Amino acid sequence: MKIKIAEDIASLNKAFTEWMKTILSQQEEITLALSGGSTPKSLFDYWAKHHATDIDWEKIKFFWSDERCVPPTDNESNYKMAKEHLFDRIAIPEEHIFRIYGENDPEKEAKRYAEVLKREIKTVNGIPSFDILMLGMGEDGHTASIFPLQIHLWDSEELCIVGTHPITGQKRISLSGKTINAAQNVAILVAGEAKADKVKEIIESKETAQKRYPAAKVSPTSGNLVWFMDREAAKKLAAEPYSF
Numbered sequence: 001m002k003i004k005i006a007e008d009i010a011s012l013n014k015a016f017t018e019w020m021k022t023i024l025s026q027q028e029e030i031t032l033a034l035s036g037g038s039t040p041k042s043l044f045d046y047w048a049k050h051h052a053t054d055i056d057w058e059k060i061k062f063f064w065s066d067e068r069c070v071p072p073t074d075n076e077s078n079y080k081m082a083k084e085h086l087f088d089r090i091a092i093p094e095e096h097i098f099r100i101y102g103e104n105d106p107e108k109e110a111k112r113y114a115e116v117l118k119r120e121i122k123t124v125n126g127i128p129s130f131d132i133l134m135l136g137m138g139e140d141g142h143t144a145s146i147f148p149l150q151i152h153l154w155d156s157e158e159l160c161i162v163g164t165h166p167i168t169g170q171k172r173i174s175l176s177g178k179t180i181n182a183a184q185n186v187a188i189l190v191a192g193e194a195k196a197d198k199v200k201e202i203i204e205s206k207e208t209a210q211k212r213y214p215a216a217k218v219s220p221t222s223g224n225l226v227w228f229m230d231r232e233a234a235k236k237l238a239a240e241p242y243s244f
């Protein structure tokens, strides 16, 4: 695991992009799973503004780590956010976008998306293995759409599961821990002071945190995990032995 601490969200976006470009430069094409939330929104804006032409977007096939069970036109939709902040602003072939159908019956859609992953993504030991998997972490320690109260879903045998938001009751479709930890390269992007307590617990008390927070269970078998965080999210870490 590596930890990269950026001064601010702009530097975080830059650091993640450089990391992604290195992986892109080594492969003919890559599969990339996006996440939703505020941190990726800022990243997508950054890409659209500064990297619309210097990244070969056609080399990338886009998937999602999770989706809210709403239509693609709903403001809650992770797909809608990516479309408005990225896809509408750069050249990406429509057939390279593999969205989760949040408007469908959740259980059926989780099964359908698992089939999409099996068909479109190379497998390692029978499990689809994304080249790059982007994750966020909620203030409660959730990642993708596996929430602390449903941490058992992490260990599902399925590739995709149906979670439920603990406050709103909104259904969500999410990659399971099995799929997340099979990815070749995983990046967790966290920004803001509100995440600082969980960041400290997860980084400094990993064993305890793994029993409580899905984000603490991210540990790809490839060993390639990078936490990209801004200084605010990192501010409660006891020491800072990490390079940027």
Ligand SMILES: O=C1O[C@H](COP(=O)(O)O)[C@@H](O)[C@H](O)[C@H]1O
Binding pocket: 035, 036, 037, 038, 039, 040, 065, 066, 067, 068, 078, 135, 136, 137, 138, 139, 143, 144, 145
């Ligand atoms: O609900 C979600 O939240 C997490 C974290 O998002 P952020 O706004 O705190 O950056 C995100 O990773 C997930 O994809 C999304 O559905």
